[in-house]
Amino acid sequence: MKWSAKIITHQNEKRIAVYFEKTPDLIARIKMFEGARWSQSLKCWHVPFTDENCIRFKIDIPISRTPSAEVMVQITSFQYYLKSKRYSKNTIKTYTDALKSFLVFFDPKPANEITNDDVIKYNNQYVLANRFSASYQNQIVNSIKLYFSSIQNKAIIVDKIHRPRPEHKLPNVLSKEEVKTILNAPTNIKHKMMLSLIYSCGLRSGELIALKPANIDSKRNIVLIQNSKGKKDRIVTLSSKILEMLREYYITYKPILYLFEGQKSGNPYDARSLQQVLKQAIAKTGIKKPVTLHWLRHSYATHLLESGTDLRYIQELLGHNSSKTTEIYTHVSTKNIQQIKSPFDDL
Incomplete structure (x- = not known):
């Protein structure tokens, strides 16, 4: 989804205006945001002005009060620490924004006097009062814990900072027939190749975009995923059918640096353009x-699990640190559930 966004005041209310090509698919997506409304006078969709939406639409979060010099000293120290630990730019921005809102909330109280009771107060009077999600609260907790455990001499007990109760959401899964329909929808070989490789190797979109031709080992039938989430490398199996498609794609496009390049040679394919490729494919399938x-x-x-692949191998292929993360797919696999007979059939 290609979009731009800015902060506006509409009917005496601060909102975030979102501008994008008005297609039925994108309009359906924006409607999914809580509080999203269309303005006939402004000719745009707009969503509530919240920290979450600022992060979602890449708008710098305004701080209600100007951070004091002491707060900025703490933020700068935290940034230096994160950079030295080689955190990504996005993580550094997310963590420092979260910490800034936390420290400004208590300013002028010194950071080394903040206690666990203050964290509870912040959660109730800021996070919950603004209806921020559990995932956003988790981001704040991550930032606070890392800051107080690494930078600040404190009265706070880091291990006692509690997280919100976890949400137990099941992953969304398509049937093999639906996947096949989607992958066959694009007529452009590059578009078909990107979507097919994501499914056939279980890749994250960022991992696909970062692939280079050298990552494809055709002799061993593997793909090397480098520096993925958690700065880990891993290998995944390469389908023989995918290998044939890759050879055809390579002859047609002759990529230079990245396996999938954008309009300018040597530059990786744009992440938002990749999302649009999927949306166009979905639109064709119905x-x-x-x-x-x-x-x-x-x-x-899920399809690997249903075909009998051991959960430990799936964990390695997906690059999960914990087997508990991978075990969630046992809850969406229909292999055994479909064998259960409903008592309704015996009535």
Whole structure:
């Protein structure tokens, strides 16, 4: 989804205006945001002005009060620490924004006097009062814990900072027939190749975009995924059918640096353009589900499980640190559930 966004005041209320090409698919997506409304006078969709939406639409979060010099000293120290630990730019921005709102909330109280009771107060009077999600609260907790455990001499007990109760959401999974329909929809070989590789290797979209021709080992039938989430490398199996498609693609496009390049040679394919490729494919299929690229990864893992692949191997293929993360696919696999007979059939 290609879009731009800015902060506006509409009917005496601060909102975030979102501008994008008005297609039925994108309009359906924006409607999914809580509080999204269309303005006839402004000719745009707009969503509530919240920290979450600022992060979602890449708008710098305004701080209600100007941070004091002491707060900025703490933020700068935290940034230096994160950079030295080689955190990504996005993580550094997310963590420092979260910490800034936390420290400004208590300013002028010194950071080394903040206690666990203050964290509870912040959660109730800021996070919950603004109806921020559990995932956003988790981001704040991550930032606070890392800051107080690494930078600040404190009265706070880091291990006692509690997280919100976890949400137990099941991954979204497509049937093999739906996946096949989606992968066959694009007529452009590059578009078909990208979507097929995501599903056939269980890749994250960022991993696909970062692939280079050298990552494809045709002799061993593997793909080397480098520096993925958690700065880990891993290998995944390469389908023989995918290998044939890759050879045809390579002859046609002759990529220079990245396996999938954008309009300018040597530059990686744009992440938002990749999302648009999927949306265009979905539009051709008639599938009404709000499919995302990550659904293809979920479907890959579930289909492996249903075909009898050991959960430990699936964990390695997906690059999960914990087997508990991978075990969630046992809850969406229909292999055994479909064998259960409903008592309704005996009535």
